[in-house]
Amino acid sequence: MTRTDNPTAAILIIGDEILSGRTRDANMYHLAGELTRVGIDLKEARVVPDDREMIVATVRELSSKYTHVFTSGGIGPTHDDITADCIAEAFGLHIDIRDDARALLTAHYEGRGVEFNEARMRMARIPDGATLIENPVSIAPGFSVENVHVMAGVPNIFEAMVAGLLPRLTGGKPLLSQSYHIDRPESAVAEPLGALASKYPDLSMGSYPFTRNGAFGTNIVIRGQDGAEIEAALLELAALFPSDA
Amino acid sequence: MTRTDNPTAAILIIGDEILSGRTRDANMYHLAGELTRVGIDLKEARVVPDDREMIVATVRELSSKYTHVFTSGGIGPTHDDITADCIAEAFGLHIDIRDDARALLTAHYEGRGVEFNEARMRMARIPDGATLIENPVSIAPGFSVENVHVMAGVPNIFEAMVAGLLPRLTGGKPLLSQSYHIDRPESAVAEPLGALASKYPDLSMGSYPFTRNGAFGTNIVIRGQDGAEIEAALLELAALFPSDA
Numbered sequence: 417m418t419r420t421d422n423p424t425a426a427i428l429i430i431g432d433e434i435l436s437g438r439t440r441d442a443n444m445y446h447l448a449g450e451l452t453r454v455g456i457d458l459k460e461a462r463v464v465p466d467d468r469e470m471i472v473a474t475v476r477e478l479s480s481k482y483t484h485v486f487t488s489g490g491i492g493p494t495h496d497d498i499t500a501d502c503i504a505e506a507f508g509l510h511i512d513i514r515d516d517a518r519a520l521l522t523a524h525y526e527g528r529g530v531e532f533n534e535a536r537m538r539m540a541r542i543p544d545g546a547t548l549i550e551n552p553v554s555i556a557p558g559f560s561v562e563n564v565h566v567m568a569g570v571p572n573i574f575e576a577m578v579a580g581l582l583p584r585l586t587g588g589k590p591l592l593s594q595s596y597h598i599d600r601p602e603s604a605v606a607e608p609l610g611a612l613a614s615k616y617p618d619l620s621m622g623s624y625p626f627t628r629n630g631a632f633g634t635n636i637v638i639r640g641q642d643g644a645e646i647e648a649a650l651l652e653l654a655a656l657f658p659s660d661a
Numbered sequence: 662m663t664r665t666d667n668p669t670a671a672i673l674i675i676g677d678e679i680l681s682g683r684t685r686d687a688n689m690y691h692l693a694g695e696l697t698r699v700g701i702d703l704k705e706a707r708v709v710p711d712d713r714e715m716i717v718a719t720v721r722e723l724s725s726k727y728t729h730v731f732t733s734g735g736i737g738p739t740h741d742d743i744t745a746d747c748i749a750e751a752f753g754l755h756i757d758i759r760d761d762a763r764a765l766l767t768a769h770y771e772g773r774g775v776e777f778n779e780a781r782m783r784m785a786r787i788p789d790g791a792t793l794i795e796n797p798v799s800i801a802p803g804f805s806v807e808n809v810h811v812m813a814g815v816p817n818i819f820e821a822m823v824a825g826l827l828p829r830l831t832g833g834k835p836l837l838s839q840s841y842h843i844d845r846p847e848s849a850v851a852e853p854l855g856a857l858a859s860k861y862p863d864l865s866m867g868s869y870p871f872t873r874n875g876a877f878g879t880n881i882v883i884r885g886q887d888g889a890e891i892e893a894a895l896l897e898l899a900a901l902f903p904s905d906a
Contacts, residue, residue, distance in 0.1 A: 433867050435703045436836065437694030438882060444708070449682030458680045460715075463689070463706035470705075493848040494868045495855035535851030570870060591681065603738040606780030610740035622678050623739045625815060637683060 420641055422457045422588030423483035428474055429463040430489040430499055431569055442571045443488040450578055454587035456484065466490060471502040479506070479564050484585060486578075489569030491558065493535040499566060500559075504543040507561055514542040517557055524555040550580045593639040594650050598657045601625065601632035608656045609636065616649045618642065665886055667702045667833030668728035673719055674708040675734040675744055676814055687816045688733040695823055699832035701729065711735060716747040724751070724809050729830060731823075734814030736803065738780040744811060745804075749788040752806055759787040762802055769800040795825045838884040839895050843902045846870065846877035853901050854881065861894050863887065 427447055433439040444461050451458045459482060464470045471490075478485045490499030504511035517540035525532040539556035542548065549558035549565065551573055558567040558577045567577040598605055602625035613621045619640040626633050636653060638646050672692055678684040689706050696703045704727060709715045716735075723730045735744030749756035762785035770777040784801035787793065794803035794810065796818055803812040803822045812822040843850055847870035858866045864885040871878050881898060883891050 432865060432884075433869060433882070434689075435693055435706065436838075436884065437690060437692075437697050437703075438838070438867075439869070440690040444679075445682060445685040447682075448680055452682050458682075459710065461680065461708035465704065492868070492870065493851040495851070495858055496865075496867065533848065533852065535855070536848040538851070539848070593681075593683070603778065603781040603784070606738040606740070606783070607778065610780070613740055620677060620741075622683075622741065623737070624678060624684070625737065637678070639681065 420455075420457055420588060420591070422455050422591075423586065424459045424481075425451055425456050425484040425486060426460040426462070426478040426482045427458065428471075428478060428485060428487045429461070429569075430466065430471060430487060431463075432465045432496070434463050434489075435465055441488075443569065443574045446571070446575055447486055447488075447578060450582060452591050454582055454585075455590040456585065456587050457591070466496045466498060468498055468502055468505075471499065472506045475503060475506040475564060479562065483563060485564045487564065487566045488574055491539065491556070491566060491568055493538050493556075497538065500541050500543065503546075503561055503564060503566055506564075507543065509543040509545060509561065511541055511543045513537055513540045514544075517542050517548065520548075520555055520557060549577050552576050552580070589641045591639055591641060592643050592646055593637050594646050596636045596638070596650060596653055596657075597659075598634045598636065599631065600634060600657065602634045605634045605636070605657065609653075612649065612652060612656070615652075616640075616645065619645060619649055621649070665700075665702055665833060665836070667700050667836075668831065669704045669726075670696055670701050670729040670731060671705040671707070671723040671727045672703065673716075673723060673730060673732045674706070674814075675711065675716060675732060676708075677710045677741070679708050679734075680710055686733075688814065688819045691816070691820055692731055692733075692823060695827060697836050699827055699830075700835040701830065701832050702836070711741045711743060713743055713747055713750075716744065717751045720748060720751040720809060724807065728808060730809045732809065732811045733819055736784065736801070736811060736813055738783050738801075742783065745786050745788065748791075748804075748806055748809060748811055751809075752788065754788040754790060754806065756786055756788045758782055758785045759789075762787050762793065765793075765800055765802060794822050797821050797825070834886045836884055836886060837888050837891055838882050839891050841881045841883070841895060841898055841902075842904075843879045843881065844876070845879060845902065847879045850879045850881070850902065854898075857894060857897055857901070860897075861885075861890065864890060864894055866894070 434441045546559035546561045553573045622637045624635045679686045791804035791806045798818045867882045869880045
């Protein structure tokens with residue numbers, strides 16, 4: 417992985433439905449792309465079940481290791497939505513229905529003539545001292561506690577929360593990348609690529625094999641923070657493997 | 662998460678390209694479904710970069726916690742394919758080009774008139790004592806060391822390896838599930854569902870909100886190992902929320 421001075425991050429996906437294979441997670445892929453764009457290096461991702469002990473331990477571990485931790489899932493109104501309480505426990509904070517979150521939800525439900533029942537009230541449970549993250553889709557907010565940012569699992573809500581949150585965080589230099597397509601199998605590319613990679617220690621050179629119409633090919637992705645250096649490496653690569661086109 | 666006596670598992674996805682957002686992982690979702698089918702409970706998933714220290718530490722930790730660990734990625738011919746060496750290091754095993762793996766690859770490349778070069782030879786590096794996992798797609802094998810099963814990241818190869826490997830492992834009772842569709846928002850369903858869930862401690866009841874044509878709805882999934890018990894809970898749920906259809 418390219419070494420940078422950028423802030424680091426982990427993402428924690430919470431939910432039995434991902435581990436049972438019922439639901440295919442979309443949030444990790446979305447956030448990975450957004451973090452690269454703003455210059456925060458995603459170093460690790462984890463998926464854990466709706467299990468209190470495991471969520472608390474994982475949040476503590478990731479929070480101590482990385483600049484930011486982003487969580488997805490478990491902040492809805494049902495009995496298995498335990499993320500907010502687990503975050504409070506992880507940081508030793510008091511948690512209850514908080515006035516600011518309740519006010520947001522009250523206005524939302526009253527405006528629509530919908531009963532603000534006890535289950536919906538659960539979504540106003542926010543740890544003391546947490547900063548709310550706006551939810552323009554369905555109002556029930558996410559929140560940040562220290563370096564942990566707690567968001568909903570439903571993909572369109574998660575994406576809206578990420579869009580509101582990221583400008584608040586300080587990113588580093590964005591990671592740049594260039595791709596090069598070679599119509600040869602990865603095993604024919606590996607040796608020259610390895611030599612090129614050791615010539616450019618500040619860049620990372622990934623190689624991604626594929627098959628198309630029965631023929632093997634390889635995409636090379638060169639990543640780094642210095643665009644001129646990437647360009648120089650790309651020219652050397654193109655000289656080694658001239659395009660067939 | 663439903664508690665069972667089934668074997669447990671973790672999946673470890675290895676590769677910078679997933680964390681940078683370049684590639685959307687498909688293997689976690691595929692394996693999660695296959696494990697549920699054969700009665701192995703997936704308890705955790707992780708994604709780590711192509712980083713030796715992190716791979717070694719994570720393999721050791723997951724191997725000690727779960728019945729099985731499945732890895733994906735990092736066993737190709739290029740300089741950043743370091744998984745096989747990391748697994749050897751994690752278990753303190755010697756690793757080199759092994760005769761059985763080399764023989765497979767030699768036959769494959771000679772049969773196609775392709776040079777068996779040094780990079781391709783890397784794919785025959787297998788830790789001492791490991792059992793090979795067949796690769797019917799591109800021959801270069803995966804392998805199992807103790808309870809860790811090391812497979813390729815390319816999805817069609819990963820899936821073929823999983824298909825060959827799983828019948829060798831002893832599964833438990835498959836997890837059964839039934840779904841029920843309710844045309845009401847999750848927050849209207851949460852309280853009765855919570856009460857029903859506490860009546861059936863051996864089942865898990867997941868609730869998955871969605872919007873369709875601007876209306877909120879909720880899918881309930883009841884999971885467990887006893888089909889009759891799931892059926893009984895489903896009937897109670899249906900009585901609480903009669904279908905509009």
